[in-house]
Amino acid sequence: EVQLLESGGGLVQPGGSLRLSCAASEFTFSSYAMSWVRQTPGKGLEWVSGISRSGDSTYYADSVKGRFTISRDNSKNTLYLQMNSLRAEDTAVYYCAKDHGASSFWFDYWGQGTLVTVSS
């Protein structure tokens, strides 16, 4: 069974930085695009960022462009999200999601999520 395990969430002050990780197992990680999706009680589910299988192509929602950076290490089966200049509105549960294929942008498996709280 596909496993996705996020880590790195926590409490951070506005303007601060945080790096999320997602460890993948039980599938060929390098064969699939990956994304980060976040969820807040107020705004629901919001796609944040995606990355191609090789990592050569990256995609961002306008709300995080220029502040967040997605990356992956296929040798370590790990997906990352570097979050800088964090704002209160970035507070959410962040999910790592496996793309069905090559950047099709629908997601057949999700991790359990990691909570990011941006507050002073």
Next chain:
Amino acid sequence: ERVMTQSPATLSVSPGERATLSCRASQSVSSNLAWYQQKPGQAPRLVIYGASTRATGIPARFSGSGSGTEFTLTISSLQSEDFAVYYCQQYNNWPSFGGGTKVEFK
């Protein structure tokens, strides 16, 4: 940006009854639509993709239909494990999600 609107926000259903959930796109998304189920404290789970194809392990009581801007998820005979929030998501271009429909016990 394609805005996805789900209705109703809450659907009260008795076990064994049929549940019909709607999702509308602000512009055509062709058949590039998925449905997810989410239970409290859990991650979303894929139910339907391509508007009408059941995901692996999803029971036959779940069916999806529609194309363009109007979509429906039907649960033919609601079981206790089906009470959850359901989200639609378009992937015709940058992905976007609907606000969800909560299926609750009547």
